[in-house]
Amino acid sequence: MSRRPYGHFGRSRPSLRLAAATAVCGALLAVSVQPAQAGAGRNPPPGADLHQELRELVERPDGPPGVIAVLRDGDRTQTYRAGVADVENGRPPRATDHMRIASVAKAFTGAVALGLVDRGRLHLDDTVGEVLPGQPAAWHRVTLRQLLNHTSGLPDYSASPGFLEIVSADPRHRFDSRRLLDFVADEGLAFRPGSRYQYSNSDNIAVALMAEAATGRRYETLLRELVYEPLGMGATSLPQGYRLPTPFLHGYQIDPQEGPVDVSEAVGASGAWAAGGIVSTPKDLTAFIRGYAGGALISERTRRQQFTFIPGALSQPPGPGRTEAGLAIYRYTTRCGAVYGHTGNTAGYTQLAAATADGRRSLTFSITTQTSLTNNPDLLAQVRDVQEDFVCALLHK
Structure with a gap:
């Protein structure tokens, strides 16, 4: 198969309304079907084959213009990439490029909340009613634990007609992130808390609000103090607007006939906030x-x-292998072993970040288009196969 001639495409203006349909709302869509385990019967490929697998992704007519995977084993880092970070200038993706991490941001929410649990500022059995008494009474018995593992029953604000109407009319609309739950404040719980799993972006908004109420500090400040600084993360932020820091990995919406449309800055981050608004590298x-x-x-x-x-219990989108949900973390059991982390997807980006339980070995896997079980599932199936091969390479199996 020949490589797509990115140099032949003229610059495409972002289609804001088009991107809105698959940005916050598309990334947050819950699907309850567990797909078959990816990669069954495959052998772990050598490094050269991993490069080829990435090239095959970008060479698909509907594939991402760029992909970058970073494997880390102790102090040893291997970076694999294919395609381009920007179809305009053709430069390759870099590990220092900024990008939207979508629902991987939910793991950051978990890091803040569990850090506060450790410090005695919150407890896993604290309820919404105890910490956020101003939230609807129907939600008051939901616990922090149930919010973190998506068994709360909170209705998803990102699927509400009112939210969708605003973001469809103006994808860069500046929401009051701390009032996102108002879109579903008149709704009861979808089910009895703790009785079932259902992925909902409202859960992480509520977690961030609980963290703020327990400490009197802004969530953005808690991220810096409890996550960024302890881990030496100097290029990560939670913006409110639609701009990305430079340099950035451009994200695209793919039309196999017309080519890629740059949607990197098509949608504002305020409507995702603690559920998916973080920008990192x-x-x-x-x-x-x-x-x-x-x-x-x-x-x-x-x-x-x-x-x-x-x-x-699936992350959105599903990661490699078989998935189980913990508290703001998922276990991905592949044919070569288990890794722990989170996935995400939003307009222009699909993400996986995972590591072994001791933290020694890790994988980040980023492609520059959106895919999920409902948005180009064929591409997702191939992505999951490739991700599993990278996990096998990570685990040396």
Whole structure:
């Protein structure tokens, strides 16, 4: 198959309304079907084959213009990439490029909340009613634990007609992030708390609000103090607007006939906030997932609670292998072993960050288009196969 001739495409203006349909709302769509385990019967490929697998992704007519994967084993880092970070100038993706990490941001919410649990500022059995008494009475019995493992039953604000109407009319609309739950404040719970798993972006908004209420500090400040600074992350932020820091990994919406449309800055971050608004780099994300999955930010006692898993509970999109949900972390059991982390997708980006339980070995895997079980599932299936091969390379199996 020949490489797509990116140099032949003229610059495309971002289609804001087009991107809005798949940005916050598309990234947050919950799907309850567990797909078959990816990669069954495959053998772990050598490094040259991993490069080829990435090239095959970008050569698909509907594939991403760029992909970058960073493997870290102790002090040894290997960076694999294919395609381009920007179709305008053709430069390759770099580990220091900024990018939207989408729902991987939910793991950051977990890091803040569990850090506060360790410090006695919050408890996993604290309820919404105790910490956020101004929230609807129907939600008051939901606990922090249930918010973190998506068993709360909170209705998803990002699927509400009112939210969708605003973001469709103006994808760069500046929301009051701390009032996002108002879009579903008149709704009851979808089910009895703790009785089932259902991925909801409202959960992470509520967690961030609980963290603020318990400390009297802004969530952005808590991220810096409890996550960025301890892990040496200098290029990660939670913006409110639509601009990305430079340099950045451009994200695209793909039309196989017309070519890629740049949607990197098509949608504002305020409507995702603690559920998916963080901007980071592959280098910083590597530092985060090593520390987070490896337990560097919390005590072993709290970590035992975090690593209590719900079988068959999907992250969005599904990651490699078989998925189980813990407290703001997922276990991905592949044919070569298990890694722990989170996935995400939003307009222009699909993400995976995962590491071994000791934090020594890690993988970040970023492609520059959106895919999910409902948005180009064929591409997602290939991405998951490739991710599993990278996990096998990471685990040396």
